[in-house]
Amino acid sequence: MTRQDVAIFELDKQQKGHLDDLLKVCHTHLEYVDEAMIRDAFALACQSHKGVTRASGEPYYLHPLEVAKIVASELSIDGESVVAALIHDTVEDTDVTLVDVRGVFGETVANLIDGVTKIEGVFKNRQSKQAETFMKLILSMADDIRVVLIKFADRLHNIRTLQYLPREKQMKIASETLDLYAPLAHRFGLYQIKNEFEDLCFKLLDPNSYNFVARKLREKKAAREAFIAEFMEPIEDELRDHGLTFEIKGRPKHIYSIYRKMQRQQKPFEEIYDLFAIRIILEDPHTKEDCWRVYSMITDWYTPIPKRFRDFISVPKANGYQSLHTTVITKSGQRVEVQIRTRRMDEIAERGLAAHWKYKEGGHAGSQTLEQFVSWVREVLDTPRPEAATEFVKDFQLNLYQDEIYVFTPKGDLKTLPRGASCIDFAFEIHSEVGERAMAAKVNGKLVPLRQKLKIGDQVDIVTGPKVNVNPDWIEDVVTHKAKARIRQFVRQRQREVSDRGREAWEKRAKRSSIELSDQEFMKVSHQLGFDSLLVMFYEIGADKYDIGKLYRAVKDFKSKGRLEKEEEQKELESILTPTLEEVGQKFNQEAKKGINEQSLLIDGGLNHVKYHFAHCCNPIPGDEVMGFISRTGDVKIHRTSCKNAIHLMNSDGERILEASWARTPDMQFLAAIKLVGEDRVGLINDLTDVLSKSLKTNMKSINVSSDSGMFEGIVTLYVADLSHLGQIMEKLKRVEGIRTAHRFE
Ligand code: MN
Numbered sequence: 144m145t146r147q148d149v150a151i152f153e154l155d156k157q158q159k160g161h162l163d164d165l166l167k168v169c170h171t172h173l174e175y176v177d178e179a180m181i182r183d184a185f186a187l188a189c190q191s192h193k194g195v196t197r198a199s200g201e202p203y204y205l206h207p208l209e210v211a212k213i214v215a216s217e218l219s220i221d222g223e224s225v226v227a228a229l230i231h232d233t234v235e236d237t238d239v240t241l242v243d244v245r246g247v248f249g250e251t252v253a254n255l256i257d258g259v260t261k262i263e264g265v266f267k268n269r270q271s272k273q274a275e276t277f278m279k280l281i282l283s284m285a286d287d288i289r290v291v292l293i294k295f296a297d298r299l300h301n302i303r304t305l306q307y308l309p310r311e312k313q314m315k316i317a318s319e320t321l322d323l324y325a326p327l328a329h330r331f332g333l334y335q336i337k338n339e340f341e342d343l344c345f346k347l348l349d350p351n352s353y354n355f356v357a358r359k360l361r362e363k364k365a366a367r368e369a370f371i372a373e374f375m376e377p378i379e380d381e382l383r384d385h386g387l388t389f390e391i392k393g394r395p396k397h398i399y400s401i402y403r404k405m406q407r408q409q410k411p412f413e414e415i416y417d418l419f420a421i422r423i424i425l426e427d428p429h430t431k432e433d434c435w436r437v438y439s440m441i442t443d444w445y446t447p448i449p450k451r452f453r454d455f456i457s458v459p460k461a462n463g464y465q466s467l468h469t470t471v472i473t474k475s476g477q478r479v480e481v482q483i484r485t486r487r488m489d490e491i492a493e494r495g496l497a498a499h500w501k502y503k504e505g506g507h508a509g510s511q512t513l514e515q516f517v518s519w520v521r522e523v524l525d526t527p528r529p530e531a532a533t534e535f536v537k538d539f540q541l542n543l544y545q546d547e548i549y550v551f552t553p554k555g556d557l558k559t560l561p562r563g564a565s566c567i568d569f570a571f572e573i574h575s576e577v578g579e580r581a582m583a584a585k586v587n588g589k590l591v592p593l594r595q596k597l598k599i600g601d602q603v604d605i606v607t608g609p610k611v612n613v614n615p616d617w618i619e620d621v622v623t624h625k626a627k628a629r630i631r632q633f634v635r636q637r638q639r640e641v642s643d644r645g646r647e648a649w650e651k652r653a654k655r656s657s658i659e660l661s662d663q664e665f666m667k668v669s670h671q672l673g674f675d676s677l678l679v680m681f682y683e684i685g686a687d688k689y690d691i692g693k694l695y696r697a698v699k700d701f702k703s704k705g706r707l708e709k710e711e712e713q714k715e716l717e718s719i720l721t722p723t724l725e726e727v728g729q730k731f732n733q734e735a736k737k738g739i740n741e742q743s744l745l746i747d748g749g750l751n752h753v754k755y756h757f758a759h760c761c762n763p764i765p766g767d768e769v770m771g772f773i774s775r776t777g778d779v780k781i782h783r784t785s786c787k788n789a790i791h792l793m794n795s796d797g798e799r800i801l802e803a804s805w806a807r808t809p810d811m812q813f814l815a816a817i818k819l820v821g822e823d824r825v826g827l828i829n830d831l832t833d834v835l836s837k838s839l840k841t842n843m844k845s846i847n848v849s850s851d852s853g854m855f856e857g858i859v860t861l862y863v864a865d866l867s868h869l870g871q872i873m874e875k876l877k878r879v880e881g882i883r884t885a886h887r888f889e
Pocket residue numbers: 206231232297
């Protein structure tokens with residue numbers, strides 16, 4: 144379709160009259176009017192809605208015409224918006240496509256219409272009644288602020304002609320308007336439109352209350368006008384004498400707000416309404432200085448109440464509202480609130496950002512809060528360039544909502560998610576159970592992978608299964624804290640289960656081999672094997688990813704190494720013994736070494752020439768039950784059968800065990816250790832060494848003592864002949880004053 148195709152559409156006489164009206168309105172309110180384009184748009188609307196009537200019985204084209212008039216006169220946007228308003232229903236309701244519109248009227252108009260249609264869909268699908276969330280949604284979807292304004296104009300005309308629709312449709316549209324459009328209009332600073340939305344809806348939803356307030360207003364009208372005239376008479380003369388042009392307004396008759404005030408304050412109509420208020424509006428080009436002059440004239444005539452004075456001109460409200468407020472008392476004692484402002488200030492107060500299509504002022508703002516939103520809108524829109532509206536929305540989206548997207552549930556509930564959120568995030572946002580059982584997702588009716596990222600306006604349906612179906616890899620595909628936390632929790636839980644299995648398997652194995660390790664020791668082993676934690680190590684074992692035998696060997700190595708370390712520690716301690724004890728120890732040590740020979744034991748019933756050593760872990764002495772163990776190097780080690788290592792060896796390597804028993808060896812010396820516990824006192828060690836040196840055939844190797852808060856703990860290593868000899872020595876040591884217990888130390 145081209146401009147030529149549209150240009151041939153004829154207008155009848157009535158339509159021509161309507162077009163002339165519209166053009167007149169445009170010329171009155173807009174700076175620049177492309178008459179031909181408006182004419183063509185109107186012709187296309189007439190043509191495409193031909194034969195269609197509204198509920199009122201009027202031709203349908205009158206609706207877009209009226210919307211276009213509102214856009215021009217009440218919102219004063221611009222020519223392109225008027226064109227878009229004229230054909231806003233054409234693409235949706237007729238064969239004309241967006242491509243056609245783009246061809247005939249250009250990119251901007253096509254984008255405006257596309258935006259209006261998209262927003263319509265958002266409103267239709269909505270469940271959320273939160274105007275703020277909705278405004279976010281609408282702004283994030285609309286690429287151009289004019290889209291929202293045209294939508295307001297559309298709704299305004301629909302609500303003005305609502306009486307022709309069936310009652311239930313009226314109720315539905317009225318409640319939607321009251322819930323959504325009115326707060327939105329308020330947010331945009333479109334106060335007049337907001338008031339009209341509210342009054343028209345109120346009238347439909349609660350006609351009795353509406354009529355009550357309306358009747359009261361009518362009854363008071365004459366008295367009120369008389370009062371205002373009397374109050375203003377001296378002032379008006381003075382204003383004219385000073386060459387000021389102005390308009391006087393009484394309190395705006397916003398029925399819904401009067402009614403709500405009555406409800407809220409539980410006061411009768413009279414008490415709400417009889418607070419007289421007068422507004423003086425100075426026509427252009429009067430300035431704020433003129434406002435102050437008017438203030439001074441009024442307070443010359445009437446007595447002001449100082450605490451009721453407000454200067455919103457020097458310090459505008461957050462939404463950009465500017466005005467001087469004062470309350471004065473008349474000679475008859477009546478209080479009157481007086482508002483003084485310029486026409487520009489009044490337009491902004493009444494019509495919000497729309498007024499800025501007419502009024503321009505400097506300044507720049509970058510705003511982050513919704514409260515500052517409206518004033519920011521104003522400042523950005525102040526630039527005289529037409530692309531400002533688009534830039535504004537872009538900046539706005541970037542600044543305020545760059546981190547959020549808005550998507551719908553199948554029922555149309557709105558959900559706010561961070562940008563980059565996937566269907567998985569959405570599922571967890573709905574409910575953690577939905578997330579855990581998610582199998583697939585449908586986005587806008589199409590089956591998609593769960594990890595698919597969501598876009599603004601997507602409608603998402605999560606398909607769930609009967610069982611928990613969390614995939615640990617999901618962690619890569621989510622951005623919300625909630626989803627991350629739940630997935631991690633699930634992964635940890637599963638890890639713990641597998642890990643518990645692994646630990647159980649190990650414990651069985653360890654029990655068989657009688658290996659005991661503290662968790663701390665185990666941690667060391669797991670670190671040596673390259674695991675971050677015991678949990679991970681047991682998880683790998685439980686998941687059959689790590690051979691339990693490898694762990695077993697590592698633990699064994701650790702154990703024997705640990706013993707060596709202990710011995711080295713012991714040697715270090717020995718080196719700091721008192722000289723006396725050391726001398727004694729050394730002496731007996733040399734003698735003891737001589738005592739150990741091949742004749743001490745009968746190995747495997749009397750094998751000759753077998754080299755054996757006494758194991759350091761249990762230090763067997765004659766009398767102890769012992770056994771031999773063939774080491775990898777071919778040596779035989781003698782352990783006590785009660786020794787933990789021996790038990791372990793017997794279990795794991797039974798074929799290397801040799802029987803061993805003590806031969807009669809009267810003059811042999813064997814190393815043993817005794818642990819002593821008691822109360823510390825001066826001279827205790829002397830007494831101990833005295834007992835030991837006086838005992839027959841007792842050679843002390845070392846004594847190791849620690850004392851803490853009066854308690855004494857000592858380990859004595861010495862050479863004894865056999866078990867009974869050791870027993871005798873322990874009995875003697877127990878009798879030393881302060882010693883409570885003496886045990887063989889293993
Ligand atoms: Mn419409």
